[in-house]
Amino acid sequence: MVNARYDHAVETRELRYFVAVAEELHFGRAAQRLTMAQPPLSRAIQRLERRLGVVLLHRNARGVALTEAGSVLLREARTALDAVEAAERRTRRAATETPGLVLATKAGASRELLSKLLDGYAAEPGAVAVEVVLCGPGEQERLLRDGRADVALLQRPFDTTAGFDTEDLHTEQQVVVLPAGHPLADRTHMSMAEVTTLTDLPLPRWPRRDGSHPGGPGPQVRDHTQLFQLIALGRACAIVPESLRATLRDEHATVPVPDAPAVTTVIAWPPHSRSTAVADLVRTATRL
Amino acid sequence: MVNARYDHAVETRELRYFVAVAEELHFGRAAQRLTMAQPPLSRAIQRLERRLGVVLLHRNARGVALTEAGSVLLREARTALDAVEAAERRTRRAATETPGLVLATKAGASRELLSKLLDGYAAEPGAVAVEVVLCGPGEQERLLRDGRADVALLQRPFDTTAGFDTEDLHTEQQVVVLPAGHPLADRTHMSMAEVTTLTDLPLPRWPRRDGSHPGGPGPQVRDHTQLFQLIALGRACAIVPESLRATLRDEHATVPVPDAPAVTTVIAWPPHSRSTAVADLVRTATRL
DNA sequence: GCACAGCGATACCGCACGGGTATCAGCCGT
DNA sequence: ACGGCTGATACCCGTGCGGTATCGCTGTGC
Structure with a gap:
């Protein structure tokens, strides 16, 4: 650290702090959630604001409100933190000898498609174990984004497929x-x-x-x-x-209900996935 | 900091350090690039490895080699760092009053398409200023990913559109x-x-x-x-x-050359983009 | 109208951690 | 065998982060 210039880049800790405050809209509760005291949290947010040269929060005497820039940072920070978490998780998983795939899907949805997919893939040469994670609505995207899942079954237009590579599997009324x-x-x-x-x-x-x-x-x-x-x-x-x-x-x-939007089940995976297992599973899925 | 448990999450600094070492495959040069001394860099990487519970580098006496997990982390860390940078940049830009769009495109490519797009968009109601950034091959994706650009013209199959939302504009032989x-x-x-x-x-x-x-x-x-x-x-x-x-x-x-792969020019933008300006520009583009 | 409650900001302190220098330890090539 | 590389270790220092105590402000209730 040569001098006191503001040339430090943003650290994930600061992003985590900001997300906590932005979600709670209350420094005290956010500090509690982060298991720390309130003053250092206040200072950290001030530092972040100074470093970015941006006002992120309006401090009304009774609580806190997000500025325009603050809500941008909230959204961007969440995806950035997910990316960091994903890096961590995928690295750990890459080091384990049993590769395995984690597939996230909505509980109850596309039961038949799922079992056909699992059976079909298991019959492929070189198939690895597939762990199925059933999760609540909208949860799959999160799992895929932060590396807890390798591949997911999503349903448009209910789920947002933004940021993933996808293949359409099935459309239904x-x-x-x-x-x-x-x-x-x-x-x-x-x-x-x-x-x-x-x-x-x-x-x-x-x-x-x-x-x-x-x-x-x-x-x-x-x-x-x-x-x-x-x-x-x-x-x-x-x-x-x-x-x-x-x-x-x-x-x-x-x-x-013919005029209700059609539902398309898609298989989605994170971009840049270099895993051959994911590619095999996707290929199996598109052949169904 | 209650105790010395390894419950700290990965910080962007550590990821930057690791990327430098993984790219240079040499602690000394990496430290130089990071303007720091070699020993603290070595220790930081060791800490990172301990924290992840993963060996990232094989230290041969003559230099360094990436392990399997290490190359996964290299790829993931790059995208995570881009996401953090993007958060920073987009927040800063959200705070400036002049919104403006930054469009990244390859130098020399799609000149006619580009001028039609810019003219068409400028004629739209509510159009904002568009700054055009000409960049080298493969550079646009980076700009889009780390927030320096809001939208880009890419050419499949030369550029990879993974992780972005895209609309096809034009296909040519x-x-x-x-x-x-x-x-x-x-x-x-x-x-x-x-x-x-x-x-x-x-x-x-x-x-x-x-x-x-x-x-x-x-x-x-x-x-x-x-x-x-x-x-x-x-x-x-x-x-x-x-x-x-x-x-x-x-x-x-x-x-x-009829059997050469056809080239499709697409307009691409980061997912989760909430900017109406981007949406307007894309809509203009698809109408051309 | 004044005291109080609740909020974030400030003041001050201590320590752990990140970074620096000096040096060690293995491994190659000559 | 010995320099010349490499990365690892030892040790020290400064600061930056987190803690406690307290302040300043504001809206509220009696």
């Missing part, structure tokens, strides 16, 4: 799931407009990525089991890909 | 450029095989990303000016997209 015996249950088809105006069966509210639920009339649901139970009880309806019909019992009825 | 008056100059077409066996006119050798040149018979070239001069002198030939014919004078002749 959506259906509305109703309680069996509902007056509309034997319709040949319904429109989105009709479904959203079913006031007796509101659409459920899924949690956002941060765990909070959007406001609205429908019940809050966390997974498909809850969802289908609520539908069977006549408290909700839902628009889902038609392949989910395979998991339904006779307490549910389905009606096609 | 390739032609071979010969000195005017060459015996083959008035052929209606040639095959790749014919071109590569022209021993009197070897294909030139472009520098790799690290600046080194591959071995071979042809002359080394750094840019298109050098290339076309060498061709005019009867020392080389080259296969280039046909749009480059517009920049040629009468000292060159071109012959189509």
Whole structure:
């Protein structure tokens, strides 16, 4: 360290600190989350702001608000931290002798596609063990980005495939799931407009990525089991890909919704992946 | 810092150190490049290895070699460091009041497309200033990845578009450029095989990303000016997209090479880009 | 209207860690 | 066998980071 010029580059620790503060919007709670005291955290953020020459937070006497630049940094810092974590994890995994693949997929979705894929790949010469990680909605992208998974099954337009390489596997229409015996249950088809105006069966509210639920009339649901139970009880309806019909019992009825957006299941993997196992798995998948 | 457990996460400084060593394959030179002494660098790498629980380098008494895990980390660390740099740069730019776009493109390539794009976008309502950065082959991806550019024109299959969102703009065939008056100059077409066996006119050798040149018979070239001069002198030939014919004078002749891979010019931008300016520019581009 | 609660900023201190110099230890080529 | 490379080790020093104590501010409740 020759002198006190601000030529230091940003460290991941500072990014972690900033993300904590930006998420909590409260220095004290953020410090607690980081298991440190509040003053050094305040100073670290000040240092970061000075170094970037940018005001990241507006300090109102009662808490904190993100500036425009701050919300840019929040988004960018998250992906940068994911990239660092991914570097760490992939390096560790590269050093273990059992390579293996980790495949992330949504619980309950694309069951048939998944088993065909796993069987097909296992029959390939040179196939390695595949560990399947079932995760909540929107979680797969995170796993793929931070190196916990090597490959994932995603569904457009629900999941965002930005930043990954993908191959389309399967496209399907959506259906509305109703309680069996509902007056509309034997319709040949319904429109989105009709479904959203079913006031007796509101659409459920899924949690956002941060765990909070959007406001609205429908019940809050966390997974498909809850969802289908609520539908069977006549408290909700839902628009889902038609392949989910395979998991339904006779307490549910389905009606096609032709104008709902088609759902495309894609296989996704991080770019620059040099793994032949990933390439083999993708090749198997596209042949199905 | 409660105790001496190895629960610290990887810092960007350590990644920078490792990349320097992995690129130089020599602690002394790497330390010089980092403007620091060699011993602390050695220790930092040891710490990193201990923390990851992985051997990254084989220390032969005469220099250093990357392990399997080491080369994984080299690749991953580069993208992670680019992501951190991008976070820094984009945050700084978000704080400046003049938004502006930076567009990276290869020098000399797609001149006509570029001017149509710039004119078309400038006519859009809400258009912001566009700064054009001309850069060497393969450099655009770097600029896009580390936040120095917001959008780039790339050419498949020369450039890799992995990790970016892209839209195809234009596909063209390739032609071979010969000195005017060459015996083959008035052929209606040639095959790749014919071109590569022209021993009197070897294909030139472009520098790799690290600046080194591959071995071979042809002359080394750094840019298109050098290339076309060498061709005019009867020392080389080259296969280039046909749009480059517009920049040629009468000292060159071109012959189509139908079996050369078609070149697709795409517009690329980093995923998660929330900038409306980028979206507008892309929309303009796809309408051309 | 004033005291208090809650927030982030500041002051000050101690230590651990990052960096420097000097030196050691192996391995090659001559 | 011995210099001349390499990277590793020993030891020291300065500073930068984190800790505690406290301040300054502001909105709030009685």
